[in-house]
Amino acid sequence: MLDDLLGQVRSGRSGTLVLRGEAGSGKTALLDHLAERASFARVLRASGVEAESEMAYSALHQVCAPLLGHLDALPAGQRGALNTAFGLAVGPVPEQLLVGVAVLGLFAEAAARRPLVCVVDDVQWIDAASAVALGFVARRLSAESAALVFAVRSPGDLLRGLPELRVDGLPAAEARELLDSALTGPVDPRVRDRIVAETRGNPLALLELPRSLSPAELAFGFDGSSAAPFADRVEAGFERRIRALPPATRTMLLAAAMEPVGDSLMLWRALELMGVGPESAGPAEADDLIELGARVRFRHPLVRSAVRRCAATAEVRAVHAALAEVTDPVIDPDRRAWHRAHAAAGPDEQVAAELEGSAGRAMARGGWAAAAALLERAAELTAAPSRRGTILLAAAGAQAEAGSYAAVPGLLGAAELCPLDALQQARLERLRAQVAFKLSHGRDAGPPLLAAARRLEKLDPVAARDTFLLAIGAAVYAGRFGGDDLRVAAQAARDAALDGETFADLLLTGLVSWVLDGRTAAAPLLNRCLDAADEHGDPGLLWLTLPVASEMFRTDVAGRLSRQAIRSAFGAGALAQLPDALVMWAVSLINDGRLTEAAEVLDEIDEVARATGASVYQISRLNLAVRRGPADEAETLIAAKLDEAAAHGNGRLHSLAKDALAKLHLALGNHRAALRAAQEMTAYRELATYQWCLRELAEAAAGAGERDIAEAARDQLAETVATTPTPGALGVKAVVDALTAPDGQAEQLYRDAIDLLSRTGTGVEGQRARLLYGEWLRRLGRLDEARAELRAAHQAFTTMGAHLWAGRAARELVLAGEVVGAATPDDRRELTTQEAAIAQLTVAGRTNAEIGAALFLSPRTVEWHLRRVYAKLGVANRRELTAARSPRSS
Template identity: 35%
Template sequence: MLHGRDVERARLAALVDGARQGRAGTLALHGDPGTGKTALLDDLAEACHGVTVLRTQGIESESPLAFASLHRLLRPLLPRLDHIPAPQAGALDLAFGRQDGDAVDPFLVAVATLSLVTEAAEHQPVLAMVDDAHWLDAASADVLLFTARRLDADQVVLLFSVRDGQGTSFSHPGVPSLLIRELDDASARAVVEDHLDAGAKDSVTTDRVLRQAGGNPLALVELSTALTSDQLQGAEPLPVTAAMERVFLDRARRLPERVQRFLLIVAADDSGRVATVRRAAEILAIPDRAFAEAEASGLMLRAGDTLRVRHPLVRSALYQAAPTSLRGDVHRALAAALEGVGEPDRQVWHDAFGADGPDAAIAARLDGAGVRSERRGGHAAAADFFERAAELSPAADLRAERRFSAARNAWAASLTARARSLVTAARGEADDPSLLADIDRLRGRIEVNVGSAATAHRIFVSAAVAAVDTTPARALDLAVAAAGLAAYGGDSGIRLDPAIVIRPGGDPDDSRARTLHDLLLAMTAASQHQWPQAVERLRDAAQGAVDGDADLLAHLGQAAVHLGDDTTAGHAFAAMLGTGRQSGAGMTVLYALPRQAFPLFLSGQWSAVRRSADEAHRLSTSVGQPALSATPLAWLALLAALRGEDVAPDLRAELDEVVEHHPLGILAAPTADLIRWADGARAAQAGAAEVAIHHVTQMRVPALTRMAAIDRITAAVHADQPEQATEWLGELVPFAQGTRWPWALGAVEHARALLSPQAAAPAHFEQSLTHYVNAARPFDLARTHLAYGQHLRRAQHRVDARLHLRRALESFEDLRAAPLSAVAARELRAAGETARTRDVSTLVQLTPMELQVAQLVSQGMSNKEVAAHCWVSPRTVGFHLRNCFAKTGVSSRGELAQLSLG
């Protein structure tokens, strides 16, 4: 019986009831060791009927074995793998070592887990419980947290138990938590009464137990049964963890030595298999009767062919108290016991624990385990294997190579500080030119993402020069990365002559190298304001890009945004996004979505921008990468400003928190500029010209200052700062004349109209419109119609003014740019025409997820296909689709396809 846990039990039961009704539930139970988290999970599992119960446990010594805990959880569902998409099923088979093959993306493993669990829940509700989550291997933890955050309208409950304190950690943002506190006095007293021997049930003994245990259920039980009255007297209460470890250790030390050694094997073992432990005991010449004696002690529990210690504190007490030499003997025995059972990674990890110093043979086996873990997508585990391999490697060159491998995998696992430390150590020992180039590329990537973009630029330039003679292909990659950084606020001031890294007479069949050549020349020409040459080289690069090469598409798209080539940028990022979706590469999708927003925004596809930004925000939350939500949130803020919508307070608070507390690297500058643009637009709408100019003056990224050119120059004119407007126009003119982009030429003429004498303005407006007709930038075109209409109305040319104001109003309404729609309507009325504005209250207001589902369904996708595209369950798709039908008033997919949604 669980005393004093009625509230907690009711909370858990409610989650299961909700799941039966199609509302998924997640919860992390956390608290001090021994507070009864596991007991609550046991109680819930026993109480649930008609539910598929899945269970796993984090094991401290198992942390370097990728997906070990996840494998235990999903093992009962693996026969259903053929019910989920084949690429996802294959990812799980590879992750669990059931098949060999190419490297698997860990994101695809996470998506597959979500699909498998929710598919099982279509037949019967699923209760998945993860005990000791703080000791999960990192790969399992990432997958399970992703699953928890993506569950929605599913018959699934996912529970974690997490130990607080003592250096353990299990960060679970996005997952609700429940603190399991100590028992109240009455409940604690009831526990003691249940467990004290009849002869010891007196108030003095009870009070002593209560004083020592402090309301901790495990301590109450163990102290009631394990300590004598004399032991309970006197001293102040110890911290519960220390007290319980002392109790367990004291119990163990009362046992014969053979039993203590057997229990140490169980504590050091991470397989949980009876056969492995007994074989290790045999190797150490421990008598077979020690098994039964250990079980009888109550410190070891057996269930079928599995063994475990009674509580994690038993493991820590026994293991930490054992001499180092004895622990080494035990690990070597466990390694020997695993010989021939098909678990080389587990075996070599025990051998590594037993190593007394450098050992080339063990290091080589650890390296092999690292390679296998990396191929399975277990990057954190791979980092552990490679790092330990480096520590045991006698040769400096192998130490450097293995430390770099550890750093690369630590970075892939988002272990930033560890990756930095490892790559720095690797560079100190490396002397191979190819390895040095790879090390510097990783150093630069880390700086790009979480450090100084200028520092990254400096690293890339120096590394490119150093690699020219020995690894020219790497030198070219590094040079292109440096050129891209310089365009987005990461210029260190060091110049790299492209001639140094571009070798004449390269392989004519190497299209990737040719594309990189062209990109480098394009970005170098742009940095020197040689715009015609830059555009020409960009066009050449676009001809050679391959859709499946995500890295190359990223370089091409970024260069196209910088040079104002909307078409190339749109194609590059759309291809990159398609590549990521098709392969299940979640980070590629997460990278592409906010960048695709640039061409989508400029081409007037604002609802698509909203969908992309919202999906990127949800995805960054799901994968536990809050820094990657900054740019999507900034896009949402800009759209809300231009549409006159309030930003949800929680989203703006999240944006501010991310910008302030998370390193954004190269994303910092464009994110800040989007926010400044949004704040400037809101100020301009409120008539606060001085505030508007303050915000837009701080914009720094050239691509964004050119995108916002009309806003910035208009703000300067309204703030009575013609000198500032003229300066910005002067920066735009050579770009427009050099690139000959119609949108840039249109912006120049628009600005000239604002700065010209009244009589000269119409000619510039007419020229601007002529250019914008050939540019797919409807917002800027509408801005020009509005400004021209305002000018004509003030000049008393009302009939001509109405034509332009009417076109502006129509475009703004199409974009749902309510503030400027209101301005255009007001100007139309002043020009003598009754403006027929659309009633925005009649527009269908769908959530971003509903919009995405509606759009994909309208393209003819089934619920399963939409689910695979969005990385949610089919049931969740059905839930959002029903909401779409209810809000739009339609009842079929065909009718939905006829609607204009956004």
């Protein structure tokens, strides 16, 4: 497999592989094999070190340091992100995903000159920030002439789903041969077979255990009574050998284990301070435990961990103190502070302050997990309770930024045991509620957020405003399960009288008015907020801006804002907001009938969430499922979302699932079932969805013969549309009016609806209106006209990939007397989803670099996909591609 991977790289393609196996299974030996066979390529090597696992980007820096000469070829934002992440420059905090995109670009630039092979060993010990970036790059390598190979004991979430090779023990014959090479004397064949069976062919166990046991112990088969895992038993064997070494040698090994980068010069300077000379290395080298050259290398990572287990606490502190002394405080202040922190036997305010400084630098590099670890250790070294509380609160905030939400409650609980001032206590309550909302979007977060907002009113008005917005947003999501929470939160925000003209101020004022004064009074305020969003919008509030845009029937705003947010995310590195921006974009694509592209974006959202650790409110899959099908899968997904909504008290999710259920039953022609779902959904006035579902209610009621219900829905919708007469709103109203109008008036209403809803942003609704018009014509016996409308709807739904609605159109066509054959897909269906997205962006005039940034690909990969697109469509270049694509594609 490794040789085949190198063959791919030789041919200009890329590949990724994860070697997974227990300690001692031979993963490192396979990486050595790969590096030796890759003489045609540039080989990069890095290894996780347990002592460095909390230092942000330490492993990534090992990988990228030889490639930094290519930095100037990257876009400015990516170049700045890497410079800041590696501490080469001071700049804004780089988001982890932007660092990943930058590393991908760096790999592509380097591989353009010479193929690249990168191997990363002991991934289980690399720092979290590096793991995010490398996992991201691994999923995006395609046509860069590069290979990325990991060795890991357990793959973890960040490597899950990548191509994997399980490295198990050797087969029995090879295991016996290897064991024989390690034995120093004769062993009973039955004992030898028992050893092979007990080690399960683990190569390191077969080689090392015979060396650590006496002939008498060996005769009984490696102390077969032990039930310990083989990694532990091998490590125990190393421990016995280490304990038998002279004290100076053990000190030398301990210093090497504590010095994570393998710098031999620094190692010997530290040992000199401890009175240990170079002769101490002899016994360890003779016992094949360590290699000492320009770099220090242990025979196996288990030797390093065994050395640490053999050492007393005082010895560990002494070594850390010596290493701190020889670490340059200017060049490497963070590693020096880390060593000093571990050398401290008790509280040390100076070291705590140094750790806080290191945490600040880690945050500036986007290393939130590292910052949290540094702050937690700083808190341990701080004697003053009030200062400890401040540091713990900062550590909790860093963990939340890192997406490690499970760690936040414990830190907040510890902070509460310290004396906090009123502002700190309010911020603590806010953070606890924010994390609760992030995890479930349920009711429980709303009241605590409101309590925190009230406490912040006089302490920090800006924070109070932001927290009131959070409280109202949480109550919006709780919906029908939140009781009177939404009204209470809105009234409290109004009573606070927090005036201002920022986008957040306008949004808060509009939402408060919507809750307390009603939609008609709030409409001008909410529209003013949306008008300001283009220039002054806050990316952090996209999760609330989208529902407001939908409430106002401003589908154009939602699409425009999402595109702007995506561009600014890449331009400014604000990628923490990218998931919400992509959610908005997916909604716009679905509404416009561009379902293939929407599916690709939804996959991107999952990828971003996996890369950043973010929790994303991924409701768009429901909207996609009830258009694409299959019906049974859509129904299963809806049922799962209803269960999730009930479990978390998430009323918005409940309403959206019921709306999806109504659409599903309408697509299948089950009007009674659709009516029940729509009635339950509209029983509560939900922000952004209530008025849209009135259309489903009217269609279901009309189809079920419940004219009174349909007319009541029509009247409610007319009142809503009067305050926001956008084309989308007027189009939906025209549909409902047509469903309830006399035959003499319905035809023009249907035509108006088709015209209004066939514009950008409401393409699916436009074709649904055409389908209803064709059904109406069929019922009147105007079959030729009916077939023309139904045929057009069927073709449009098929092209969109809206298979459930295409099925309903096909059934109506049969009733109109037409035989429906298999649909002929258009040229886009011949492309993969990624190829279709690249073709779309190419026609829109984007460069390869811009397309790569939008789809998280390197420019070389984009070019490779474009060549495939050209071949499939029979065109030669971008100009011909643009001419070949339909106007709708652009």
